[in-house]
Each structure stands twice: as C-alpha cells, then as structure tokens.
Amino acid sequence: MAGSASIRLEIARRRVEFACRCLLRRPALEDARLYDLVGHLNSGAPSRKHRNDYAQLLEVATPADDLRIIRTSKPANLRYRAGQSAKLELSGVRRRYSFASIPNDEWLEFFVELRPGGKFSEQLRDAKPGVELRVDGVKGKLSLQEGARYHLMVATVTGLSPLLSLLRDHWTSETSTEQRFIVLQGASYRNEFGYAPVLAELAHKHSGELLYLPTVSRPDAEENRGWDGATGRVEQWVDPVIDSLELRPTNTAIYACGQPDMVQAVKARYEAGGFVVRTEPYD
Known part of the structure; x- marks a missing residue:
C-alpha cells in the first residue's frame, strides 16, 4: 500500500x-x-430587488452533500470589492461568507460549507429559490x-x-x-x-x-x-x-x-x- x-x-x-x-x-x-x-450553475437574470439590504435566493447547486453554491439577487445598496466578504442572515442567524462573484455581476454568489446541526446551515440546506436573506456587513x-x-x-x-x-x-x-x-x-x-x-x-x-x-x-x-x-x-x-x-x-x-x-x-x-x-x- x-x-x-x-x-x-x-x-x-x-x-x-x-x-x-x-x-x-x-x-x-x-x-x-x-x-x-x-456543480456548474447556469446563468440567470436576477429577480427584482426587495428592501435595500435584502436579497432573494435565485439558484442553488449541490456539488456535495455538505456544500452549496448559492446565487442571489444583488441588494440595491450593496457595494463590495473582489476578495471581500459579507454577513448573510436567515431568520436572525448571521454568518460571514466571501463573495465568489465580482462587483460587475448583476447577482451575488457564495460557496458555502454546511455544518451539521448549524443554525444557519440547516436553514440553507433545504432552502429553495425565492427565500429572502439579508446581506450586509461587507468587509475585507x-x-x-x-x-x-x-x-x-x-x-x-x-x-x-x-x-x-x-x-x-x-x-x-x-x-x-x-x-x-x-x-x-x-x-x-x-x-x-x-x-x-x-x-x-x-x-x-x-x-x-x-x-x-x-x-x-x-x-x-x-x-x-x-x-x-x-x-x-x-x-x-x-x-x-x-x-x-x-x-x-x-x-x-x-x-x-x-x-x-x-x-x-x-x-x-x-x-x-x-x-x-x-x-x-x-x-
């Protein structure tokens, strides 16, 4: 061996x-x-923006059981640079993730590892397009x-x-x-x-x-x-x-x-x- x-x-x-x-x-x-x-995601037009710091889930890809590639609409007031990260919030639970997308994109994209039993992870695990999440706290x-x-x-x-x-x-x-x-x-x-x-x-x-x-x-x-x-x-x-x-x-x-x-x-x-x-x- x-x-x-x-x-x-x-x-x-x-x-x-x-x-x-x-x-x-x-x-x-x-x-x-x-x-x-x-885990390839097809391009898709982002949906209409909601409140200034809220986004709508557009697509979810599952390359592995504990991994998700998510694409969301871009909140109207969001500004970021390549290499930065933001806080994502679902039902009051917030976690920080780096952008995989770039500022020129009309959507946001994140590569997320799901933690078994995690409060954010378990919500995202079965999330479907249309779910709202908050995106703010850009830094990096x-x-x-x-x-x-x-x-x-x-x-x-x-x-x-x-x-x-x-x-x-x-x-x-x-x-x-x-x-x-x-x-x-x-x-x-x-x-x-x-x-x-x-x-x-x-x-x-x-x-x-x-x-x-x-x-x-x-x-x-x-x-x-x-x-x-x-x-x-x-x-x-x-x-x-x-x-x-x-x-x-x-x-x-x-x-x-x-x-x-x-x-x-x-x-x-x-x-x-x-x-x-x-x-x-x-x-």
Missing part, C-alpha cells in the same frame, strides 16, 4: 512539473477533462499584490471563493497580461471541487496565464475512485510549484484561504522565507 502511494505521488509530482513548464513556455494547460466538472482587505508577476493561490474547498473573485475581477479589466496565476485547491473528495468548471473555462480563455491544480487528501476513499490527479494535502504542493517555476519572494505573492491550520502553516513557512503571504481572517 505504501509503495503504491509513493508511485502515485511521484506521478502527480511529474504532472505538476510538466504543467508548470507549460505555464512558463507555451499556452498549453492540462485538459479540462482531467477535472470532475460538477484581500487584494492582488501590486508588483507581483506570479500569484500563487492556496485554498481548501470553500476557501477558493475570494481567490476566484480576485481572478475573475482581474480579467474584467485585463485581457492579456504578463501576470501568471497558480491555483492550488485541496479537498478530501473529488466532488468538493465545485468551481472546477469555472476554473477550466478561465484556463481555456486565458491560456498560458492560469494553472489549476486540485489535489485530494484521501485518494484511497471510495468517493475518489478513478481519480488520477494530484494527491496529498494542498500545502504539500506549494514547494514543488515554487521549485518548478523558480518562484522568488521578489516576483511572487502567496495567498492562503480556507482551513485555519493550513492557512497558518502556509503563512508561517513562507513568510519566514521572505514571501508576501496574504490571508483573509473571518469573525
């Missing part, structure tokens, strides 16, 4: 080295068919580091949201740049990569500028049968990417969002190495 795990790890490492070389030299990225493209300072050519983004599951918002917002004003984006996303199971379709589309549209590497931490689980991508915890892939691309603190910013232990580990290790590491705390 240990031997086969080592072989899988070596194969995955060689794949990321190849993908990194492609990112540097030519606009060829891994085939999007390698990724499990689940996460943004792309000025002057960085490489942006190495490290996320676990729903921690991808603010990073996806930053990516999409970047390309609303920049059609082609010298900047390069590497997105590493970790999850226990393959169906937790709810935004794989969006990232695959971005990688195709901005070929050569974006590398997306999802990795599962439980490769032997039945839910991951057939997975032939990267394996292991997402923070274990930061060093191979840095080495393959020859990234340096002078040209690279690192971003870490998601599971607190991962965020702290990445921040401590790479700040000590001289890198700027940007994170987004939550209250």
